[in-house]
Amino acid sequence: MTxxxxxxxxxxxxSALTSSAILHLVVLVLATVSFPWxxxxxxxxQPISVELVTIDKIAQTxxxxxxxxxxxxxxxxxxxxxxxxxxxxxxxxxxxxxxxKPEKEIKKEEIKKEEKVxxxxxxxxxxxxxxxxxxxxxxxxxxxxxxxxxxxxxxxxAEPKPMPAPPPQPxxxxxxxxxxxxxxxxxxxxxxxxxxxxxxxxxxxGCWNPPxxxxxxxxxxxxxxxxxxxDRTLRSAQIVDAGRYSADPFFRAMADSAMRAVRSPxxxxxxxxxxxxxxxxxxxxxxxxxxMF
Amino acid sequence: xxxxxxxxxxxxxxxxxxxxxxxxxxxxxxxxDPMPIAIHTFAGVDGDLGKNMSDVVTADLQRSGLFRPLNRxxxxxxxxxxxxxxxxxxxxxxxxxxxxxxxLSKTGDGKTRVEFRLWDVFAQQQLVGTAYMTTPANWRxxxxxxxxAIYKRITGEEGYFDSRLVYISETGASNARVKRLAIMDxxxxxxxxxxxxxxxxxxPRFSPTRQQITYMAYYNNRPRVYIxxxxxxxxxxxxxxxxxxxxxxFSPDGNRVVMSLSKGGNSDIYTMAxxxxxxxxxxxxxxxxxxxxxxxxxxxxxxxxxxxxKQQIYVMNADGSGQQRITFGDxxxxxxxxxxxxxxxxxxxxSGGQFYIGVIxxxxxxxxxxxxxxxxxxxxxxxxxxVLSYFKEKPNGRARTASVYTIDLTxxxxxxxxxxLDGSDPAWSPLNK
Numbered sequence: 001m002t003x004x005x006x007x008x009x010x011x012x013x014x015s016a017l018t019s020s021a022i023l024h025l026v027v028l029v030l031a032t033v034s035f036p037w038x039x040x041x042x043x044x045x046q047p048i049s050v051e052l053v054t055i056d057k058i059a060q061t062x063x064x065x066x067x068x069x070x071x072x073x074x075x076x077x078x079x080x081x082x083x084x085x086x087x088x089x090x091x092x093x094x095x096x097x098x099x100x101k102p103e104k105e106i107k108k109e110e111i112k113k114e115e116k117v118x119x120x121x122x123x124x125x126x127x128x129x130x131x132x133x134x135x136x137x138x139x140x141x142x143x144x145x146x147x148x149x150x151x152x153x154x155x156x157x158a159e160p161k162p163m164p165a166p167p168p169q170p171x172x173x174x175x176x177x178x179x180x181x182x183x184x185x186x187x188x189x190x191x192x193x194x195x196x197x198x199x200x201x202x203x204x205x206g207c208w209n210p211p212x213x214x215x216x217x218x219x220x221x222x223x224x225x226x227x228x229x230x231d232r233t234l235r236s237a238q239i240v241d242a243g244r245y246s247a248d249p250f251f252r253a254m255a256d257s258a259m260r261a262v263r264s265p266x267x268x269x270x271x272x273x274x275x276x277x278x279x280x281x282x283x284x285x286x287x288x289x290x291x292m293f
Numbered sequence: 294x295x296x297x298x299x300x301x302x303x304x305x306x307x308x309x310x311x312x313x314x315x316x317x318x319x320x321x322x323x324x325x326d327p328m329p330i331a332i333h334t335f336a337g338v339d340g341d342l343g344k345n346m347s348d349v350v351t352a353d354l355q356r357s358g359l360f361r362p363l364n365r366x367x368x369x370x371x372x373x374x375x376x377x378x379x380x381x382x383x384x385x386x387x388x389x390x391x392x393x394x395x396x397l398s399k400t401g402d403g404k405t406r407v408e409f410r411l412w413d414v415f416a417q418q419q420l421v422g423t424a425y426m427t428t429p430a431n432w433r434x435x436x437x438x439x440x441x442a443i444y445k446r447i448t449g450e451e452g453y454f455d456s457r458l459v460y461i462s463e464t465g466a467s468n469a470r471v472k473r474l475a476i477m478d479x480x481x482x483x484x485x486x487x488x489x490x491x492x493x494x495x496x497p498r499f500s501p502t503r504q505q506i507t508y509m510a511y512y513n514n515r516p517r518v519y520i521x522x523x524x525x526x527x528x529x530x531x532x533x534x535x536x537x538x539x540x541x542x543f544s545p546d547g548n549r550v551v552m553s554l555s556k557g558g559n560s561d562i563y564t565m566a567x568x569x570x571x572x573x574x575x576x577x578x579x580x581x582x583x584x585x586x587x588x589x590x591x592x593x594x595x596x597x598x599x600x601x602x603k604q605q606i607y608v609m610n611a612d613g614s615g616q617q618r619i620t621f622g623d624x625x626x627x628x629x630x631x632x633x634x635x636x637x638x639x640x641x642x643x644s645g646g647q648f649y650i651g652v653i654x655x656x657x658x659x660x661x662x663x664x665x666x667x668x669x670x671x672x673x674x675x676x677x678x679x680v681l682s683y684f685k686e687k688p689n690g691r692a693r694t695a696s697v698y699t700i701d702l703t704x705x706x707x708x709x710x711x712x713x714l715d716g717s718d719p720a721w722s723p724l725n726k
Contacts, residue, residue: 155704157649157662158622192316201320208323209390211359211448212703253449256413256420257323263415265385283316291321 154212192272192279199271200280208261210289211253218290220254224262226283232269237262240284258287325703327361328447329388330354331414334365335395335407336372342432343372343397346407349436350393352480353454354443356699357680358706363389376410381417389414393443405429409439411446421446433482434725441724453675453724454479458682459497459506460697460719462486462712467693474508474521479675479699479721481711487521496540499722501633502547506720507531509539518552520567531565540584545591551575553583562596562613575613586631586638587611588655595619595629595638595655606640608655619657628671631655634678637702641670641683650683652702663704668693673721675699682710684717 210217223240239245239255246252261267262285272280332351335343354360368375369383376394384392395409408424421442427435434455441452462475474494477484487506488494497508504523509516518531518541531541531550541552544564551564562575562585576582580600587594595608601618604625609616620626624644631638632652642649642662648669651662668686675682679702686695697716700707710716 154661154702155663157665157704158651158660197316197318201318204318204320205322206324208320209326209328210323211450212325248449249445250449253447256447260390260413260415261320261323264390265415280316283318286317286319287323288319288321289323292323292325 186279190276190278192276196273196276203267203271204261204285207264207267208257208287210257210287210292212289212292216250217254217292220251220289222251222255222258222287224255224258224285224287226262226285228270228272228281228283230274230277230281232272232274234262234268234270254287254289258285261287327359328390329363330360330391330393330443331363331368331384331387331389332365332393333368333372333375333395335397335409336376337395337397338399338405342405342429343395346397346432346436346439347393347395349433349480350440350443353437353440356480356706356708357444358701358703359444359448363387376408379412379414381412381414384412384414391420391443391447393439395439400426403428405432407432407435407439409442411443433478437478437480450679451677451724453677453680453721455725456676457483457722457725458697458710458719459487459499459722460684460712460716461494461497463695463715463717474506475712475716476523477710477712479710484713487523487526496718497720498542499720500543500547501545501723502543505547507541507543507550509541518550531567542586544587545589551585551587551594553585562594564611573613575609576616577613584628586629588631589633589635593631593655595631597627597629606638606653608638619653619655620660621657622660630672630674632674632678633676634674636678639672639674639681641672650681650700652681661704663702664698664700664707671718673719675721676724678702682719682721684719686717 224237225240226237227235229235237259239259241251241255244251245255270280332347332354335346337343351362355362367387369387370380372394373396374380375384375392376396379392379394390413392412392414393409394412395407398406398408400406404426405428406424406426409422410419411421412418413420423439423442425435425438437455440454444450444452444454456479457476458479459474459476462473463470465471471490472494473490474487474497475484476487488510493511495509497506499506506521506523508519508521510519516537516539518538519528520531521528531538537555539553539555541550543550548568549564549566551562553560554563559579560581560583561577562582563572564575565572575585575594576596576598578598578600580598582596582598582600585594585596592611593608594611595606597604598607599605604627605618606620606626606629607616607618619638620640622642622644624642626640626642628641629638630640636654637652638655639650639652642651647665648667649662649665650669650672651660653660663681664683666685667688669683672681672683674680680699681702682697682699684695684697686693695715695717697710697712697719698707699710710719
């Protein structure tokens with residue numbers, strides 16, 4: 001369109017002016033927002049990740065996502081103090097053995113094993129569920145912090161030397177979850193903070209008695225899917241890998257121990273922030289014993 | 294229309310996403326405490342039988358170190374009621390994670406029916422429920438079988454309570470020690486002697502498949518390897534070799550024995566088929582090769598050799614090929630015993646004037662020393678490869694005392710096995726059949 005033509009169409013000219021003005025305005029606004037030097041007293045927005053840095057003393061600060069601010073020395077001290085006590089050893093001498101009597105040969109009796117004679121006693125369960133527990137459930141003991149190295153669970157009398165340092169295993173870093181923010185699609189205020197996650201993690205650690213010393217324990221990661229009530233009690237829990245649960249007795253034992261942990265009265269209600277229900281109403285907890293053995 | 298669309302697009306960009314997310318969390322450390330378990334008195338018949346049975350189950354599980362049986366005085370619900378329908382809330386209240394109940398009843402033919410159930414208190418459901426028929430005299434064995442069933446369901450591993458230990462019973466002054474072959478249940482009950490003590494006996498080993506023991510004895514001052522049949526009491530010498538045979542051990546199928554034969558100051562490892570008596574020599578070098586032990590699949594043998602200058606542990610194929618040293622630590626390593634689970638080899642180590650019992654993987658990795666003493670020796674595995682038994686000697690003035698112990702593979706829960714006299718050189722049986 002030539003200039004002369006534009007002159008002949010005043011209406012069009014006006015609308016072009018308006019759009020031009022709007023466009024200019026938009027560009028100006030954008031520029032003000034995007035180029036900080038245009039705005040003199042620019043407010044530097046507070047970093048949202050305050051929680052990431054100010055982690056509670058009790059938090060497990062050795063996770064990958066933690067910034068250098070986390071105090072390493074403190075952690076070490078904690079580790080030393082909280083060495084798990086060795087399992088009780090029966091050192092006391094046993095009472096004097098009885099006088100020896102020559103005994104008869106044990107007769108081998110046939111032991112008949114009845115085929116699944118016993119049925120499940122279902123009614124008992126229902127009756128029980130209605131009754132609230134009379135006894136007050138004991139509070140969990142002050143959280144112990146078992147060491148995460150091999151020697152913490154399996155005793156080794158050798159001086160530090162013989163155990164070669166295990167090569168870093170990518171799988172051994174448990175906290176892929178900790179590195180990606182939980183609930184990234186939630187508004188920031190509704191997301192779980194690392195401290196809050198750690199509180200739940202520590203609570204569950206205290207309730208989890210894995211069968212230690214099991215063969216191939218390093219392949220026994222158990223995922224438990226949980227639905228949680230708004231009052232932070234467990235609504236339902238299930239083992240994600242149901243196939244392996246029914247096929248592998250070792251896995252089943254490990255999975256049962258994980259289920260006992262989430263159902264434990266010492267872990268009820270869960271230590272979760274009550275006001276962030278959307279962030280935890282469903283949860284998948286991975287119980288991973290690989291570093292304990 | 295276009296405007297509305299643009300507006301909608303703008304709105305969609307600024308409105309927060311749908312407010313719901315699944316929490317994901319990893320728990321990598323547990324609390325390796327023993328599991329609190331309530332084991333109720335078995336109800337149903339008069340007398341002490343029910344209490345005795347649940348006492349044996351309790352003692353077995355407690356000794357394993359993996360369970361913490363709760364004191365019965367804290368139980369609220371009576372035994373018979375709990376066996377029918379446990380009040381799970383009450384059991385949870387006293388801190389039990391699992392509950393064991395039992396009911397005994399007499400049948401017409403003089404037998405006893407033993408019915409037991411293992412309950413998951415948190416899940417409020419039954420985990421195991423089985424009934425056995427037996428004569429009342431056999432109650433102890435049934436109790437061990439029940440303890441095994443509980444152990445298996447909770448840990449995933451086979452139990453080991455229904456098994457026996459054979460060992461060398463020792464008495465008398467150290468210069469005139471009387472050594473007898475003796476056998477007992479793994480908890481020390483049902484003890485009896487198999488030999489009379491006239492000949493010196495050493496290194497008993499159980500057959501993995503039959504009620505047989507192989508051992509070394511000095512009859513007429515001649516050391517040779519013998520086989521003892523537990524059911525019949527018969528003894529026979531195994532092969533007649535020109536030299537001295539020692540350190541015998543069965544193959545996993547029970548059809549062969551692997552042992553050392555010493556000739557002209559040199560000792561080497563041989564296998565012998567029990568049926569055909571044919572032998573084959575597996576080591577040939579000019580050093581002391583001894584203490585052979587088969588892997589559970591029968592394809593490899595661990596043994597000790599001083600070919601490097603001092604005793605170390607080696608592994609070879611069952612035909613003698615592929616000999617390979619697996620221990621390289623300080624001190625001397627002796628007496629390798631392959632676990633029935635296959636994943637570890639137990640050994641005795643001597644270092645810095647102390648003895649240790651340790652375990653190592655067959656590839657030489659993961660050495661771990663689990664107990665230590667002035668003199669500790671002779672490890673033997675429980676049938677499930679979870680517990681080790683061995684003997685410990687303590688200096689006692691001019692004499693010494695020897696006792697049989699068990700310890701969990703984790704290195705905790707060392708427990709003395711009660712024996713009437715001193716005991717050494719234990720050998721664990723397979724599970725009773």
